[in-house]
Amino acid sequence: MSAVPAMGLACAVIGLAGCADKADQPRSLAGADPARGLVVIKRAGCASCHAVPGVRWPAGATAASLDGFGDRPLISGRLPNQPDTLVRFIRDAPSLDPQTAMPPMPVTEAEARHVAAYLYTLR
Ligand code: HEC
Secondary structure: OOHHHHHHHHHHHHOOOOOOOOOOOOOOOOOOOHHHHHHHHHHHOHHHOOOOOOOOOOOOOOOOOOOOHHHOOEEOOOEEOOHHHHHHHHHHHHHHOOOOOOOOOOOOHHHHHHHHHHHOOOO
8 A cells, every 4th residue: 555655745745635645634525415325325235245334234245344434545445535536436436447346336426426425424
């Protein structure tokens, strides 16, 4: 994970307001509703692969638990954990990282925004 200190340095030097590794930075998605995101998560079956706080069953173990995701600086340890990137990752992760085992998910852009808003409540 050598990318993390490097990004931290870039943030310190450039002073970007929304820098990717500021895990305590509020991440807002205008108009997105975390409660609707949880409904989408249940319907889409994210929990068949991920343990997701708020979803009692199933609690899949083929992928990382999403508990605490809102505090992670990176998505899958590689991509900046920022709203636009997360929304795209949720819908079509392979378009961002061809090596990823996270499949494209059949959710709309609006649904993915709700999901992202929910994931950012997981601190
Ligand atoms: C078929 C299994 C599967 C399903 C279904 C699935 N995922 Fe994933 N997901 C993965 C795998 C595997 C990874 C790890 C990818 C990697 O590291 O490249 C991942 C990674 C992630 C990450 C990054 C986690 C981290 O700690 O950085 C998020 C966020 C995520 N998935 C959200 C979702 C959401 C939201 C849904 C439902 C819309 C979903 N996933 C459905 C398998 C799945």
